Amino acid sequence: MAAVKFEQAMARLEAIVGELEKSDLPLDESLRIFEEGIRxxxxxxxxxxxxxxxxxxxxxxxxxxxxxxxxxxxxxxxxPSS
Amino acid sequence: xxxxxxxxxxxxxxxIWLEGELSNLRAPGSGHVYCTLKDKTxxxxxxxxxxxxxxLRFALQEGLHVVVRGRLTVYEPRGEYQIVLDTVEPKGIxxxxxxxxxxxxxxxxxxxxxxxxxxSIPAFPRTVGVVTSLTGAAIRDILAVLRRRWPTLHIxxxxxxxxxxxxxxxxxxxxxxxxxxxSVDVIIVGRGGGSLEDLWSFNEEIVVRAIAASxxxxxxxxGHEIDVTLADFVADLRAPTPSAAAEAVVPVLAExxxxxxxxxxxxxxxxxxxxxxxxxxxxxGIRGVTDVRFRLQDAxxxxxxxxxxxxxxxxxxxxxxxxxxxxxxxxxxxxxxxxAIKQGLATVPQFSKRLEGxxxxxxxxxxxxxxxxxxxxxxxxxxxxLGRGYSILQTVPAGQxxxxxxxxxxxxxxxxxxxxxxxxxxxxxxxDDSSV
Numbered sequence: 001m002a003a004v005k006f007e008q009a010m011a012r013l014e015a016i017v018g019e020l021e022k023s024d025l026p027l028d029e030s031l032r033i034f035e036e037g038i039r040x041x042x043x044x045x046x047x048x049x050x051x052x053x054x055x056x057x058x059x060x061x062x063x064x065x066x067x068x069x070x071x072x073x074x075x076x077x078x079x080p081s082s
Numbered sequence: 083x084x085x086x087x088x089x090x091x092x093x094x095x096x097x098i099w100l101e102g103e104l105s106n107l108r109a110p111g112s113g114h115v116y117c118t119l120k121d122k123t124x125x126x127x128x129x130x131x132x133x134x135x136x137x138l139r140f141a142l143q144e145g146l147h148v149v150v151r152g153r154l155t156v157y158e159p160r161g162e163y164q165i166v167l168d169t170v171e172p173k174g175i176x177x178x179x180x181x182x183x184x185x186x187x188x189x190x191x192x193x194x195x196x197x198x199x200x201x202s203i204p205a206f207p208r209t210v211g212v213v214t215s216l217t218g219a220a221i222r223d224i225l226a227v228l229r230r231r232w233p234t235l236h237i238x239x240x241x242x243x244x245x246x247x248x249x250x251x252x253x254x255x256x257x258x259x260x261x262x263x264x265s266v267d268v269i270i271v272g273r274g275g276g277s278l279e280d281l282w283s284f285n286e287e288i289v290v291r292a293i294a295a296s297x298x299x300x301x302x303x304x305g306h307e308i309d310v311t312l313a314d315f316v317a318d319l320r321a322p323t324p325s326a327a328a329e330a331v332v333p334v335l336a337e338x339x340x341x342x343x344x345x346x347x348x349x350x351x352x353x354x355x356x357x358x359x360x361x362x363x364x365x366x367g368i369r370g371v372t373d374v375r376f377r378l379q380d381a382x383x384x385x386x387x388x389x390x391x392x393x394x395x396x397x398x399x400x401x402x403x404x405x406x407x408x409x410x411x412x413x414x415x416x417x418x419x420x421x422a423i424k425q426g427l428a429t430v431p432q433f434s435k436r437l438e439g440x441x442x443x444x445x446x447x448x449x450x451x452x453x454x455x456x457x458x459x460x461x462x463x464x465x466x467x468l469g470r471g472y473s474i475l476q477t478v479p480a481g482q483x484x485x486x487x488x489x490x491x492x493x494x495x496x497x498x499x500x501x502x503x504x505x506x507x508x509x510x511x512x513x514d515d516s517s518v
Binding site: 006007010013014016017020021027030031034037038041044045048049052053054055056057058059060066068071073 | 204205206208209211216222225229233234235236237238239240241255256259260263335338339341342345346348349352353356357360
């Protein structure tokens with residue numbers, strides 16, 4: 001799930017910055033995780049940009065079939081009556 | 083008579099209120115509930131028919147202090163009078179409160195409210211499910227907060243009635259439906275404020291169990307801060323209000339973007355620092371190498387010095403040696419053999435003069451002796467014999483001296499040596515001694 005991926009990526013990114021700031025890593029190892037950090041930060045921004053940005057309503061018709069449609073504030077009729 | 087009494091009693095006690103303690107509770111398979119209602123001084127049999135019993139939200143318990151309303155009747159087969167109950171209310175607390183307490187205790191015993199059952203709320207949900215009414219204030223508040231904090235969020239609303247007899251089932255079904263989608267990261271379930279009755283659906287067992295069964299973490303948001311429902315107990319997170327629930331499930335996007343940017347900046351800075359540090363180390367290393375070079379040059383110079391000095395020393399040694407050689411040469415020249423030879427040569431003439439004088443004397447003596455010896459020899463020489471008339475015959479050309487006539491042939495050439503001169507002869511006849 002993208003949410004989990006993002007959370008892990010952010011956590012890893014924080015860990016990388018923390019590790020680099022401790023600065024007791026050899027240069028090549030630093031460079032390696034630095035590159036990973038750059039990649040992660042790009043991926044994180046990409047995930048944020050990919051968000052779906054929509055509000056939808058999940059309704060069930062009389063036959064029990066489920067449909068999803070866009071939400072509008074006048075949708076009160078969608079509420080099941082029974 | 084019983085029939086008469088019954089008609090009379092039913093007419094007279096058609097709507098009565100009683101208060102007492104429940105005892106002798108029996109609930110056989112028919113669904114009707116039988117019991118005895120008693121106080122300190124008296125008791126009366128009571129029956130709760132099934133149609134009434136199922137409407138009760140709380141459970142009837144032995145010893146429960148209740149206020150009841152009903153009508154009096156007579157059960158003719160036994161000739162006993164009893165009250166048929168319409169309404170049973172707990173005395174002291176409300177029925178709902180009692181129901182709440184009873185259900186809470188039962189579900190708690192099952193472990194549904196245990197802390198270790200609770201799932202953690204994802205930090206960055208992509209899709210948020212909302213189970214509430216589309217007409218209430220709750221959905222407006224939730225949407226407003228969610229959109230403000232995370233404008234690009236995917237929100238999926240499962241509309242339900244949040245009060246009334248169908249509300250509990252609808253809420254439970256909506257939770258199941260959102261779970262089945264598989265794409266929802268977290269669910270907010272709730273409604274705005276209201277009376278205890280209004281909020282009652284969120285205390286229903288079916289709702290509590292649906293929340294407990296949800297694989298997706300659930301945040302409850304029922305009523306106001308002071309309202310507590312069983313949904314709040316079972317939810318993975320209890321929010322005091324719908325707005326608070328919305329705040330709890332999503333961070334502020336702008337802050338996350340800022341944090342990301344900050345991390346990126348820190349990442350760059352720390353790497354620059356690292357590189358600068360390594361650069362310094364490199365420079366120090368280069369300086370070290372340069373030092374070595376200087377030291378090498380220094381050493382080379384010192385070596386040159388030493389070589390020079392060595393050179394000088396060798397030169398001096400050579401000079402000294404040469405001088406000694408000269409000295410020796412000088413010494414030697416005093417001993418030059420040529421000089422000696424020259425000196426020697428100078429002495430030779432003196433010696434030869436002396437030798438010549440000596441030699442003259444010796445020669446005269448020797449000459450005298452030789453003459454004497456020659457005279458002596460002459461007397462012994464064959465030539466001297468020849469002088470006395472003898473001759474020597476020799477073969478020609480071998481020069482063999484003949485002793486016997488047989489040694490020659492007739493016609494052979496011979497030579498005869500006389501005391502003075504020689505004769506060439508030819509043999510004409512050979513006579514040996516026997517033929518004489």
